[in-house]
Amino acid sequence: MRNPQLTKNGELQHLLTIDGLPREILSAILDTAAPFTEVAEREVKKLPLLRGKSVFNLFFENSTRTRTTFEIAAKRLSADVINLNISTSSTAKGETLLDTVDNLSAMQADMFVVRHATSGAPFLIAQHLAAMGLEHIHVINAGDGRHAHPTQGLLDMYTIRHYKKDFTRLVVAIVGDVLHSRVARSQIHALTTLGVPEVRVIGPKTLIPTEVDRLGVRVFHDMRAGLKDVDVVMMLRLQNERMQGALLPSPQEFFKYYGLTADKLACARPDAIVMHPGPMNRGVEIDSAVADGPHAVILPQVTFGIAVRMAVMSMLAGA
């Protein structure tokens, strides 16, 4: 079966997940993002690539950073951006997801940026658009359930490449609540596709999915052992709002064993970088001294995220 994200010519039609995308496409996105970073330095921070296009931000789940950076990216590409506040919209009145999509398509939408609590919702929308003969409308997954958050994964890869240049000599550790994290899944697929030889996941047994090792990662439950000699530490947010049942005794205890402190970071390589997708829970998964310290590249991640999203939108619009 053809990858539903790609056109017949192998170009990116939608961005739904990193899983299954060839290395050439991931590299092309990162290469394309690089010149977009320069736009932020200009007097006029705008490019004409999406002029006259309408981008709909469909956020069925709360988000500040992701929605804002998608909005800035689309606006810097000169698109018209429409933000739908779903909690006060028709969905709350009972309209189905696909009816919402049909109505917005009738308003000449060109692109949907979708965040949804249900895994697979963006895929469903893309499938529906194809069935309706609306292939010219592109879908970007901005996070679906526990499944994927591909632009976060890509901006993380851009950040790693910016600081470490070569993926093929790195040891990378992903730390924390892997079980509930769509970010972790996108990171793992991206890292292995780009040729990182050793990807580790670190966390308590209750927050590491069973059989995660089938994705090609090494599992550690002891943080100091897991951080030994790593080049990149990717922290995850402890997803309190997704936590059902007693997976953890308390946030304080989590911090004691899995919170990133300067002391634990000393196990990593001296030039290791520390990343976090935000929003951070200081004192839960990361200590303020590390979050604000010299190894942290958390704010550059946000800046790079705009360029990466501009690149993805431009590639989709040009496909």
Next chain:
Amino acid sequence: MQLPDAERLCAALADSMRPGLHPETALIGIHTGGVWVAERLHAALGLKMPLGRLDVSFYRDDFSRSGLHSQLKSSDIPFEVEDRPIVIVDDVLYTGRTIRAAMNEIFDYGRPARIDLAVLIDRGGRELPVCPRWAAQALQIEPGKNLQLERSKAGALSLRLIDA
């Protein structure tokens, strides 16, 4: 068809430009061939301002037809554009669409005092009202052919005619 020697054209272009330049003039080369020519001119003219480089891919008018090209380069304008005389440098002038894109991009950095255009070859076939102030040579090239500037490993510039 005998093509002219690109290095000689660069030298001739620099000579013709010299009397018309202001001390504050800055050159902006268009990737890729235009940057090579601009590097030659910059050295020959001994300009005070550093060289600017543009990749006009983001401003092309055929984006909706052909998308973004791979191998994008970053634009780099290492000087203040506001009120400055600027010379856009390209290797071959054809339809004028690249120059239109370059001018749009330059205006996103500021309002220049003036913009002139210097090219190695003017091959005719204009589709926009664009006219170079300096062209080292005019050359009629049949449609369907591309005239390309190439650079050897040793850094020597030469012209080549290929099928479009």
